[in-house]
Amino acid sequence: MEHVKLLIVGAGAAGLSAAVSAWDAGCRDIRIADRASAPGGVLPQCIHRGFGLSTFGEELSGPSYAERLLAALSSTGVHLSLDTEVLSVSHDKTALLSRRGCVSRVRFERLILASGCREKTIGSLPVFGTRPAGIFTAGQAQETINLRHQDLGREVLILGSGDLGMIMARRFSLEGKHVIAVLEQAAHYGGMARNYHRCMEMYQIPLRCRMTVRKIHGQGRISGVTAVHLDSGEQEYIACDTLVTALGLIPERALVQGLEASPWLSLAGNCCRVYDIVDSAASQAQRIGHEAGTSLL
Amino acid sequence: MERFDAAVIGGGLLGCFAARELSRWKLDIILLEAREDVCTGISRANTAVVYSGYDHKPGTLKAEMTVRANASFDRLCRDLDVPFSRCGSLMLSFGPRADAVLSKKLQNGEANGVPGLRLLDAESAYAMEPGLAPGLRHALFSPTAGTVNPWQLGIAACENAVHNGVQLRLNTKVEALHREADGYLLETDRGAIRTRAVINCAGLAAHRVQELLFSPSVRIVPSAGDYLVLDKNSAGKPAHILEYEPEEKAKGMTVVPTVEGSLLLGPSERDNTLDYATAENGLLWVREQAARLLPGLDLDGTIRSFAAVRPNPEQMDGRSIHSFVIEHPGQGFWSLIGIKTPGLTCARELGQYVAASLARELHAEENTDFDPIRRGIQKAHTLSFDERQRLAAAEPEYGEIVCCCEDVTRGEILEAIRRGACTVDGVKRRVGTGMGRCQGARCQQKITAILSRELAIPENTVTKDGKGTEILYHGAR
Ligand SMILES: Cc1cc2nc3c(=O)[nH]c(=O)nc-3n(C[C@H](O)[C@H](O)[C@H](O)COP(=O)(O)OP(=O)(O)OC[C@H]3O[C@@H](n4cnc5c(N)ncnc54)[C@H](O)[C@@H]3O)c2cc1C
Ligand SMILES: Cc1cc2nc3c(=O)[nH]c(=O)nc-3n(C[C@H](O)[C@H](O)[C@H](O)COP(=O)(O)OP(=O)(O)OC[C@H]3O[C@@H](n4cnc5c(N)ncnc54)[C@H](O)[C@@H]3O)c2cc1C
Numbered sequence: 001m002e003h004v005k006l007l008i009v010g011a012g013a014a015g016l017s018a019a020v021s022a023w024d025a026g027c028r029d030i031r032i033a034d035r036a037s038a039p040g041g042v043l044p045q046c047i048h049r050g051f052g053l054s055t056f057g058e059e060l061s062g063p064s065y066a067e068r069l070l071a072a073l074s075s076t077g078v079h080l081s082l083d084t085e086v087l088s089v090s091h092d093k094t095a096l097l098s099r100r101g102c103v104s105r106v107r108f109e110r111l112i113l114a115s116g117c118r119e120k121t122i123g124s125l126p127v128f129g130t131r132p133a134g135i136f137t138a139g140q141a142q143e144t145i146n147l148r149h150q151d152l153g154r155e156v157l158i159l160g161s162g163d164l165g166m167i168m169a170r171r172f173s174l175e176g177k178h179v180i181a182v183l184e185q186a187a188h189y190g191g192m193a194r195n196y197h198r199c200m201e202m203y204q205i206p207l208r209c210r211m212t213v214r215k216i217h218g219q220g221r222i223s224g225v226t227a228v229h230l231d232s233g234e235q236e237y238i239a240c241d242t243l244v245t246a247l248g249l250i251p252e253r254a255l256v257q258g259l260e261a262s263p264w265l266s267l268a269g270n271c272c273r274v275y276d277i278v279d280s281a282a283s284q285a286q287r288i289g290h291e292a293g294t295s296l297l
Numbered sequence: 298m299e300r301f302d303a304a305v306i307g308g309g310l311l312g313c314f315a316a317r318e319l320s321r322w323k324l325d326i327i328l329l330e331a332r333e334d335v336c337t338g339i340s341r342a343n344t345a346v347v348y349s350g351y352d353h354k355p356g357t358l359k360a361e362m363t364v365r366a367n368a369s370f371d372r373l374c375r376d377l378d379v380p381f382s383r384c385g386s387l388m389l390s391f392g393p394r395a396d397a398v399l400s401k402k403l404q405n406g407e408a409n410g411v412p413g414l415r416l417l418d419a420e421s422a423y424a425m426e427p428g429l430a431p432g433l434r435h436a437l438f439s440p441t442a443g444t445v446n447p448w449q450l451g452i453a454a455c456e457n458a459v460h461n462g463v464q465l466r467l468n469t470k471v472e473a474l475h476r477e478a479d480g481y482l483l484e485t486d487r488g489a490i491r492t493r494a495v496i497n498c499a500g501l502a503a504h505r506v507q508e509l510l511f512s513p514s515v516r517i518v519p520s521a522g523d524y525l526v527l528d529k530n531s532a533g534k535p536a537h538i539l540e541y542e543p544e545e546k547a548k549g550m551t552v553v554p555t556v557e558g559s560l561l562l563g564p565s566e567r568d569n570t571l572d573y574a575t576a577e578n579g580l581l582w583v584r585e586q587a588a589r590l591l592p593g594l595d596l597d598g599t600i601r602s603f604a605a606v607r608p609n610p611e612q613m614d615g616r617s618i619h620s621f622v623i624e625h626p627g628q629g630f631w632s633l634i635g636i637k638t639p640g641l642t643c644a645r646e647l648g649q650y651v652a653a654s655l656a657r658e659l660h661a662e663e664n665t666d667f668d669p670i671r672r673g674i675q676k677a678h679t680l681s682f683d684e685r686q687r688l689a690a691a692e693p694e695y696g697e698i699v700c701c702c703e704d705v706t707r708g709e710i711l712e713a714i715r716r717g718a719c720t721v722d723g724v725k726r727r728v729g730t731g732m733g734r735c736q737g738a739r740c741q742q743k744i745t746a747i748l749s750r751e752l753a754i755p756e757n758t759v760t761k762d763g764k765g766t767e768i769l770y771h772g773a774r
Contacts, residue, residue, distance in 0.1 A: 035701060085698035087678075096682065098706075101693035103686040121736045123601040126584075128523075128575040131603065133766040137738040144742050144769075150756065151770040214577070220765025242770075254702075254734070257530060 004079075005029035005296045007095055007108035009086045009255065012041020014269020015114035016069040017282040018289030022112075023076040025293030030076075031106070033084040033097055039073075040066030041116050043278070045143045048167055050194075054279045065278060089255055093264060110292045113256055114268040114285060117249035122159075122216075125247070129216035129226075138164040138246035145171060153242025157225065158182040159213050161200075163191035163276060165246030170199035172244075180240055181206040183213065183227060192276065213243070249274045266292060301325045301464075302659060304483055304492040306471050306506055308335035310447060310641060311633050312498035313454040314648030319496070320461035321652065322661035327492070328455070328463055329485065331470035333763050334723045336451040338500045340641070341726070342524070342573070342605035344551050345561060346538055347381070347443040348639045351406025351414060358621055360409045362646040363639050367441055368412075373645055377453035378673035379445060380556040386442035386538035387422060389590070390435045395542040399437045406439070413440040428533050428593045442538055444553050447641050448726045449673075454644070456716065457671040461664070467717075471499075474510040480629060481510075494629035494659060496651050501571065501608050503634040511626040515618070515634050516611045519571050522564025523579030523604050525587070528734045529558035531598030533591055541590050550586040557703075557729060560594075562587050564605055575604045600736055610635030623651065629658055674712045674728060678704040699747070700740040702733025710744060714751045721745060722762040741768065 006022055008015045011034035019032050038044055043051070046062030053059050056068065073080070087096040087103075095106050119137040134153055136144070138160070144150050156172045158165050161184035169179045182189075182200065187209050189196045200207055208227075214235065215226035224239040251271045259265060268285035275281035305316045308330030316328040332338075349367050353360035374381035390396045399416060406414040415438045422436035423429060459465050466487075473484035480493040499506040504517050527534070539552040553561040565579035580602055587594055610618040621643075624632040631651045640647065655661075677685055677695050688708075689696035695708035705728050713727035721737070721744050724730055730744055731737030737744075745768050749756040757769040 035698060083697070085701060087698070087704060098677075098685075098689065098696050098698055100697045101689055102696050103682070103689040105682065118735045119738055121600065121738055123526075123736050124597070124599050126577070126580060128577045128580055128602065130572075130574040133761040133768055140738045140742065148742060148746075150742075153770045216574075220763075221767070254530060 001094070002104060002106045003108075004031045004106055005109045006031070006112065006292055007106060007110070008032040008112045008114055010034055010041065010114035010116055010269070010271070011036070011039040011080060011082070012114060012116050012269060013043060013065070013069060013278045013282045014116070014271075014285035015041070015112070016073055017285040018112050018114055018268045018292070019078045020069075020072045020076060021286040021289030022293030023078055025290045025297070027293035027296045028077065031079040031081060033081045033086050035083070035085045037083050039070060039080060039082065042139070045139075045146045047146050048170075051278050054277070055282065069282075086255060089259060091259060091262065109296060110264045110266070112266050112268050112288060112292055113253065113271050115252045115255060115271045117270045117274060118252045120245075120247035120250055122245050122247070127213055127216060130218055132216065132218040132220060132222045134218070134222035134241055135216070135243045135245065138168045138244050141168055141244050142171065145175060154178060155180060155240045156242045156244060157238055157240040158244045158246060160184065160246035160248065161189040161191060161207055162246050162248060163195050165244070166191050166195045166199040168244055168246060169205045170203055173203045173205065179203075179205045180238060181208045183211045184209045185212045185230060186210070216243070299490050301327045301490065301492045302661070303327075303494040303496065303655065304329060304481075304490060305496045305498060307498035307500055307503070308332075308455060308465070308467070309338045309498060309500045310336065310340040310451040310454070310644040311500070311636060311647055312496070313451045313458060314644045315496045315498055315633075315651055316463045317454045317458035317461065318645070318648040318652035319655065320458050320463050321664055321667045322656045323664045324656070324659065324661050326458075326463045327490065328458065328465045329469045329471055329483070330465070330467050333468055333719055334717065334726075335455045335465075335467075336448040336726065337762070339606065339608065340451050341448050342603055343447055343641060344564065344638070345444050345447050345553055345555060345641070346386070346551065347445055348642045349386070349406070349411045349414070349439040349441040350409050351402045351411050351437070351439060352639075353405065353409065355405060355408035359639070359643075360405070362621075362643045364409050364411060366643045366646045370443065370445070374445065374450075376669045377450065377457060377671045379449050379453045381443055381445045382554075382556045383441065383443035384537055384554060385438065385440040386540060387417075387426060388437040388439070388540040388542055389422070389429065389433060390542055391432050392434065392544035394544050394546070396434055398542050399435055402437055411439065411441065414438070426535050426537060426539070428535060428591050430590055430592050444538060444555055445641070446556050450641070450644070452727060453671050453673065457669065460671060461667055471506060471509075474506070476510065476627070494655055495631070496655060497630070497632040501606060503608075503632055507624065507626060507632045507634065513613060514624060514626070515622055516613060517635050518609045518611055520607045520609055521567045521570045521572065521576070521579070521604050522607065523567070523575045523583055523602060524561060524563030525580065525583050525599050526601040526603070527560040527562070527594070527596070527598040528600045530734070531560060531595050533594035534560050535591065539590065541586060550583060550590070552587070552590070557732060559600070559732070571606060573604050573606060575602050579604070600734055607637050608635040609637065621647065623647070625654070629655065631655055674709055674716070676709060676728070677706045699743050700730040700733070702735050702739070703729045705730045707747070710747055711751065714748065719748070719752060720760045720762055720766075721748065721768060724748070745769070
């Protein structure tokens with residue numbers, strides 16, 4: 001069986017930062033595994049600027065921010081395994097890894113989980129009606145447009161005004177699509193003020209607060225939604241051919257379910273808690289990495 | 298013109314099993330399905346319970362078939378390589394009315410020969426299901442009840458039918474029927490077919506198909522029901538199938554720990570609709586019932602809701618029919634009409650019944666080469682470490698994870714496509730992709746790309762679930 005002192009699950013901002021800090025602390029046997037083909041986690045698909053102001057003093061795009069982290073990593077001897085899924089982790093401090101042509105077991109001394117978040121989906125909301133094509137989560141839409149360069153639809157309604165919802169509203173506008181509105185159940189947009197200004201106001205995308213989607217219409221492809229005004233209870237039909245849900249992120253910890261209290265486990269970045277700013281996720285991960293690296297000396 | 302001995306109309310559970318059972322005889326058989334894939338109708342949305350047989354009046358065909366089907370279900374699922382979980386069921390009573398129902402069911406069950414049936418006191422029931430709400434009076438425990446994935450069972454039967462010589466023709470809708478001297482002429486939207494005999498398993502349209510040639514004899518009054526699905530990691534999941542018998546005279550709810558590990562809750566009961574859309578009141582009802590029955594169940598683990606349509610059969614004068622409707626309106630013509638619960642449990646038995654009746658009519662010879670065995674798609678996540686390691690080494694795609702929630706590999710997806718999956722949902726039905734907590738948000742685009750490549754079609758024509766459901770934008774239509 002392979003053996004590694006520190007195994008890190010996830011090569012996003014958190015995993016990469018934790019690895020570099022653990023290396024700097026003196027740990028010389030570190031491996032990061034990530035299912036994706038490129039490192040960086042969500043960063044490569046975030047082609048907008050807005051990353052790294054507090055760390056680098058300038059606003060970088062997601063891919064550039066990832067490049068900086070990778071530059072730091074390249075001066076270490078950390079082993080990076082891409083296209084590698086961590087299938088399971090067990091209490092005997094082994095992990096099961098799978099990649100093309102190879103399933104293997106790895107024994108570790110410490111594990112840093114840096115697996116990020118998954119998105120809440122429409123299935124978890126009390127929304128009824130049909131289940132047509134044309135409904136995407138914001139992250140899925142972002143990946144499809146920015147990395148796969150594909151076309152998702154023309155008349156786009158966005159549910160949820162967190163940063164991701166607002167950034168995707170702008171993204172669709174830039175692609176020449178009509179963003180009908182961003183609906184938000186709260187009385188105020190959910191994301192950062194700067195994103196409201198840059199993504200919504202500058203593109204004149206309507207934000208409609210105290211509203212949510214109650215019912216989906218459409219047999220093959222979505223044709224519209226029944227939206228409801230939460231204060232008056234009034235309903236309104238909104239036609240659209242694409243619905244993008246930006247309902248929030250859930251820390252992804254399924255891998256360590258039942259093992260949360262293990263002394264050899266730490267959580268870094270968005271799987272620990274949802275960080276709006278990558279710098280905060282990275283600096284928390286650095287602390288975790290430093291601590292893990294030191295403990296392994 | 299093509300000629301067959303028998304045409305089976307409809308590739309749902311019943312049509313797939315009718316075709317498979319018919320291939321036990323030396324007959325040229327064609328299975329006609331209007332859609333792009335099998336098992337997209339009623340067979341796709343139901344409660345997934347393999348009943349033990351205490352629900353039906355002693356002496357009825359339903360009772361007899363259900364008990365027989367249940368007893369042979371392990372064997373059937375072994376032959377067809379489909380997972381079956383004999384988890385047992387508890388029918389729950391919280392009051393005097395339900396107590397009476399339970400005793401009646403116990404009596405029925407004993408008369409029907411249901412093995413192991415026991416009326417439990419509250420204490421024993423709580424010991425089996427500690428999460429049940431307080432106030433329980435009794436539970437009827439049926440150890441032989443179980444659950445199976447309905448579309449996986451239907452697809453397996455279809456594959457086995459094809460293995461035994463049945464021709465499967467998809468995207469082919471029967472539009473007209475004519476009587477001929479020695480059989481029937483079927484007009485489809487892809488040409489005409491001559492056949493000596495017909496088995497009509499057209500599900501919600503079965504009465505309409507029969508009426509293409511014969512006068513109406515049964516009505517179908519559709520009703521709908523709503524379901525919720527909870528993620529496999531949800532807290533408070535029960536280990537048994539629970540059937541809640543409410544105090545007010547109304548439909549109770551069923552809770553099913555599925556073979557995939559998720560939890561299925563439902564269905565509600567709504568009137569007169571053919572629409573697979575869920576309704577607010579229906580979903581709320583399911584949530585309320587769930588909260589009442591299992592207070593500790595974390596409903597935040599909900600990952601999906603869906604609706605089902607029941608084909609309720611009625612006499613032409615409006616009286617409802619409680620037995621299976623098996624019609625034989627003409628020589629060599631058999632119809633299964635309005636088969637609802639327990640049609641999944643009895644799919645093989647019903648298929649066998651009509652197949653044997655028809656074979657007798659046609660004086661068919663037994664097919665001694667019939668092979669009941671079908672091999673399922675290897676599921677990497679069900680293998681031991683060593684097996685999994687060997688598989689990935691021999692076939693590298695079985696190491697590549699595509700659906701990370703449900704742990705499904707590219708190898709499985711390629712095999713599903715090779716076996717006929719041509720939509721994202723077709724892949725899902727065969728290997729379970731997109732069924733987990735992210736509901737396909739992370740794998741749908743990857744699967745779209747794989748389908749596009751394997752089927753050699755442009756990516757923007759890949760569909761979720763048949764024509765009109767293109768995943769990517771597909772231009773004006
Ligand atoms: C759309 C969007 C826009 C944002 N915009 C900004 C912004 O403008 N400015 C800003 O400062 N911050 C922004 N953020 C926040 C910031 O990007 C995140 O907080 C940060 O990138 C999270 O990093 P992470 O490493 O924790 O998670 P992730 O980047 O999600 O990385 C997790 C990695 O783990 C891998 N993984 C998970 N499980 C497994 C497993 N079992 N096996 C193998 N690999 C696994 C995944 O493939 C992934 O690569 C944005 C976030 C999003 C989603
Ligand atoms: C809500 C609900 C819950 C249920 N729960 C259970 C349960 O828990 N346990 C149990 O044992 N049973 C259960 N059942 C019953 C079981 O699901 C059904 O009996 C079974 O699925 C019926 O299958 P089918 O083949 O008749 O219908 P379908 O699966 O609908 O198949 C009919 C097929 O015919 C095709 N077709 C229609 N017209 C034509 C045409 N003109 N030409 C060609 N093809 C055509 C359709 O496209 C379709 O694919 C339930 C049923 C319902 C409705």
